[in-house]
Amino acid sequence: xxxxxxxxxxxxxxxxxxxxxxxxxxxxxxxxxxxxxxxxxxxxxxxxxxxxxxxxxxxxxxxxxxxxxxxxxxxxxxxxxxxxxxxxxxxxxxxxxxxxxxxxxxxxxxxxxxxxxxxxxxxxxxxxxxxxxxxxxxxxxxxxxxxxxxxxxxxxxxxxxxxxxxxxxxxxxxxxxxxxxxxxxxxxxxxxxxxxxxxxxxxxxxxxxxxxxxxxxxxxxxxxxxxxxxxxxxxxxxxxxxxxxxxxxxxxxxxxxxxxxxxxxxxxxxxxxxxxxxxxxxxxxxxxxxxxxxxxxxxxxxxxxxxxxxxxxxxxxxxxxxxxxxxxxxxxxxxxxxxxxxxxxxxxxxxxxxxxxxxxxxxxxxxxxxxxxxxxxxxxxxxxxxxxxxxxxxxxxxxxxxxxxxxxxxxxxxxxxxxxxxxxxxxxxxxxxxxxxxxxxxxxxxxxxxxxxxxxxxxxxxxxxxxxxxxxxxxxxxxxxxxxxxxxxxxxxxx
Numbered sequence: 001x002x003x004x005x006x007x008x009x010x011x012x013x014x015x016x017x018x019x020x021x022x023x024x025x026x027x028x029x030x031x032x033x034x035x036x037x038x039x040x041x042x043x044x045x046x047x048x049x050x051x052x053x054x055x056x057x058x059x060x061x062x063x064x065x066x067x068x069x070x071x072x073x074x075x076x077x078x079x080x081x082x083x084x085x086x087x088x089x090x091x092x093x094x095x096x097x098x099x100x101x102x103x104x105x106x107x108x109x110x111x112x113x114x115x116x117x118x119x120x121x122x123x124x125x126x127x128x129x130x131x132x133x134x135x136x137x138x139x140x141x142x143x144x145x146x147x148x149x150x151x152x153x154x155x156x157x158x159x160x161x162x163x164x165x166x167x168x169x170x171x172x173x174x175x176x177x178x179x180x181x182x183x184x185x186x187x188x189x190x191x192x193x194x195x196x197x198x199x200x201x202x203x204x205x206x207x208x209x210x211x212x213x214x215x216x217x218x219x220x221x222x223x224x225x226x227x228x229x230x231x232x233x234x235x236x237x238x239x240x241x242x243x244x245x246x247x248x249x250x251x252x253x254x255x256x257x258x259x260x261x262x263x264x265x266x267x268x269x270x271x272x273x274x275x276x277x278x279x280x281x282x283x284x285x286x287x288x289x290x291x292x293x294x295x296x297x298x299x300x301x302x303x304x305x306x307x308x309x310x311x312x313x314x315x316x317x318x319x320x321x322x323x324x325x326x327x328x329x330x331x332x333x334x335x336x337x338x339x340x341x342x343x344x345x346x347x348x349x350x351x352x353x354x355x356x357x358x359x360x361x362x363x364x365x366x367x368x369x370x371x372x373x374x375x376x377x378x379x380x381x382x383x384x385x386x387x388x389x390x391x392x393x394x395x396x397x398x399x400x401x402x403x404x405x406x407x408x409x410x411x412x413x414x415x416x417x418x419x420x421x422x423x424x425x426x427x428x429x430x431x432x433x434x435x436x437x438x439x440x441x442x443x444x445x446x447x448x449x450x451x452x453x454x455x456x457x458x459x460x461x462x463x464x465x466x467x468x469x470x471x472x473x474x475x476x477x478x479x480x481x482x483x484x485x486x487x488x489x490x491x492x493x494x495x
Contacts (some may be wrong), residue, residue, distance in 0.1 A: 034125045038137025039118035045141060046110045046150030049359035051103030054368030056482070057393050057450075059153040060400040061427075062088065063105055066095040068422045075425040083239030086194045087155035106150075109157035113150035116157070117141045119164040120322045126171055127290065128330050135340045136329030139274070140322055142348035144266025148358050149318055156318045159199045162192040163319035166228075167290060170206055170221070174214045182224040189228025192319075197232040197239070198311065199319050201301045205293035213289060248392070249310035252303050256312065260299070263314030264321055267354040270347050274324050288330055294323035366397075366482030372405030374478050374485050375412065375446065384442035385412035386468070390461035391450035395428040396421050398448035398483070412446050415439055416464075435463040441490065445472055449484040456486035 055063055065073050065088040073092060077085045098104045121137030140146055149156045166188035173181035193200045203225050210221045261275050262268040298320050306312030332340040361369045387398040399421055402411055416438050419430035432438035447456050456477055457465050472488035
């Protein structure tokens with residue numbers, strides 16, 4: 001049975017919306033529910049413990065860029081990370097206003113995810129009714145993957161926001177074509193592509209739906225999409241010249257696809273449940289077309305591109321998570337609201353252990369707080385510190401961790417640094433080449449390495465390993481998550 005004022009999307013079913021109860025009495029209230037409630041839930045879930053986990057390598061890169069003078073930041077971008085340079089501009093501007101504490105620097109991501117959750121609810125309402133919108137927004141808000149990146153000082157939450165916004169703008173444009181609506185769509189695409197050009201894979205999904213269902217609007221969509229994509233092209237071109245920095249990304253394979261639900265949703269059980277519910281919405285044809293194309297085509301596109309160039313990381317596809325939430329909501333939206341809310345509760349319950357884990361001090365993968373505590377509690381006057389600059393994970397990470405978390409008065413002397421990090425266009429600090437001379441004869445030397453190392457001096461870059469092995473003996477080793485920290489004491493004076 002079709003509803004009296006049938007939507008032009010051509011639904012072939014209609015389940016009475018329980019949110020229509022008392023519609024005549026409180027229409028505005030019920031119209032607001034599908035986007036206000038998910039936004040509030042996302043704000044609550046995402047805000048809990050936002051400053052507790054230590055910044056990990058990528059977030060330290062954001063912190064470093066945000067606290068570097070503007071001219072210095074732009075100089076660095078000539079050599080590294082240009083493709084996400086616009087995000088660094090946002091982070092820098094925000095830190096100028098609100099500071100660069102761990103919590104403060106993550107706030108833009110939290111705000112973006114709140115907006116994304118609200119827009120998921122609005123988009124679900126536009127395409128499937130208020131019940132679908134409410135359930136979609138709630139599903140998105142309670143996923144560990146959503147709150148994890150709401151607490152990540154990186155670009156992915158903002159990209160997710162503009163992916164939902166651009167899709168919402170396109171839905172509005174195809175339902176009621178107007179020049180202004182397509183201009184709004186083009187602007188959303190501009191912001192999406194400038195923040196992360198890989199996210200323009202979303203246009204493949206948009207184009208598929210427009211070509212399949214709205215052929216009279218192909219020219220309008222194509223014009224808006226092309227104009228919206230243009231600002232990202234220089235970033236793609238120039239960023240391609242810096243692709244060595246992503247050369248570590250492995251080629252995706254079948255296992256990558258099997259792991260994808262967990263990587264995206266944040267926990268295997270929630271990801272599988274979301275995927276299973278999404279499959280039930282596929283028979284809805286036109287109603288599910290946007291969701292399905294949005295969820296699948298960027299994944300397949302990036303997987304294919306990853307066979308030829310190092311590009312495939314699950315977090316690059318975070319902007320597809322709203323589509324899976326919408327697909328799942330379209331499925332559970334066909335039953336009574338209470339059953340739909342139970343499905344949301346099940347997803348939330350499956351995610352509780354992971355929600356707790358990502359809020360631990362080492363919840364983002366690196367225990368920077370623990371490293372700082374080890375140094376602060378055990379360092380003595382006259383101690384020196386040496387960093388593993390060639391360790392996989394970033395030659396700035398160890399030094400940034402100490403700089404960010406250890407008060408200046410309690411830091412061991414950085415005896416090898418000749419120039420600080422992010423000076424003269426260099427992301428990492430410059431170090432003295434004559435290690436033996438610059439090290440001097442401190443009675444104790446701290447060694448900070450990335451990763452788990454049975455021997456903290458193994459493959460320590462340059463002449464550091466032989467000099468330290470000749471003069472010092474490792475006295476104690478700590479292995480907080482993501483690091484190996486060692487304290488070496490002098491056994492043989494220099495000379």
